[in-house]
Each structure stands twice: as C-alpha cells, then as structure tokens.
Amino acid sequence: MSRIALAGGSGFVGAALRRHWASRGVEVVQLVRRPVATDLEIEWDPEVGRLEAARLVDCDVLVNLAGASIAAGRWTERRKALIRESRVRPTQVLAAALREGAWRPRVWINASAIGYYGDGGERELDESSPQGTGFLASVCGDWEAATRPAEAAGVRVVRLRLGVVLDPSGGALAKLLPVYRAGL
Numbered sequence: 001m002s003r004i005a006l007a008g009g010s011g012f013v014g015a016a017l018r019r020h021w022a023s024r025g026v027e028v029v030q031l032v033r034r035p036v037a038t039d040l041e042i043e044w045d046p047e048v049g050r051l052e053a054a055r056l057v058d059c060d061v062l063v064n065l066a067g068a069s070i071a072a073g074r075w076t077e078r079r080k081a082l083i084r085e086s087r088v089r090p091t092q093v094l095a096a097a098l099r100e101g102a103w104r105p106r107v108w109i110n111a112s113a114i115g116y117y118g119d120g121g122e123r124e125l126d127e128s129s130p131q132g133t134g135f136l137a138s139v140c141g142d143w144e145a146a147t148r149p150a151e152a153a154g155v156r157v158v159r160l161r162l163g164v165v166l167d168p169s170g171g172a173l174a175k176l177l178p179v180y181r182a183g184l
Helices: 012-023 075-098 135-143 149-152 172-180
Strands: 003-006 025-033 041-042 059-065 107-113 155-163
Touching: 003 012, 012 025, 059 075, 075 107, 075 135, 075 149, 107 135, 149 155
Parallel strands: 003 025, 003 059, 025 041, 059 107, 107 155
Antiparallel strands: none
C-alpha cells in the first residue's frame, strides 16, 4: 500500500485529495501545524524549520500544497508577503529535509500555479513557456526554485502548475454561484 506525505492537507484542494485517497485505501500522513490528533499526522513548523523527516521514511510520495489562499483578501503588501512566504518557506523546509537524506520519496509533487506564466496576452502558453512578470509570476518562480535543492539531490520533482480550481462546495466557484444564480 502506498503512503503519501501531504503538506497543505487542510486547504480546499488538500482536503479533497485526502478524501479521494482515503476512498481508495491510500494512507495519507498529513503534516500539521497544530498538535497531532492521530498517528497519521506529524507536527511541523516551517517558520522555524522544524520537521521530523525520519517519521516520513515509509512515505513514497510527497505532495506539497501549503500556501495561504490568494483569494482570501485584498492584496495589501502584508497579504502579498504572506502569500509568498506561506509557499516558499514550507517548500524550503521540505527540500532541505530531502537534501539531507533523512527521507527520500520516489516523487515530490509540489504545487505551483499558472500564474508562473504571467499575462501571456494572446500567446499560447505551455510548459516550455518562460516565466512571466508580475507578482504571481514572481511568487511561483520563487516557489518552484525552492524545490531545486531536493531535485539536485536526486529526488524526482513534479511542479504542478494549477489554474483556478472549480467546485461548487468551495473556492472561486462557490463564491461566483450565488451571483450567477441571482442573474447578475
């Protein structure tokens, strides 16, 4: 049976993935920033760089979705700093643990976003397109760069450039549906 280590499992996408994997018998070891509640949780604190990577040794996949919502408020300078730091710092901590060799999963799937490409205008963009400009492109570039030490240490890294995730139970679609249903 496969075991997956998951950072960011309490968010919109992470919670859906946990339910999906559980329905298929996959064990998910969730990295949490609060006291643990089950033996399938490991407490970590990316702000200070604390992670007991040795406890993840039996996980053959790492999925990192950690990051503050970009849609949860106005992009003040403080909010923008939180958006960047909440993605880059946890990724750096995970990369350092993998580089140090306490644990070596088969693959690391690290979230990123299509914001990496910036505003491409009318150009068709694909994975070979260069990084764009602007705040989100800069955040995504830093986020993806934070995985490179693990990749240099031989870990296969997949950078998952997500677009807007739509589901009526949450995220952008849940906010738009009432407006649509009201005919506005």
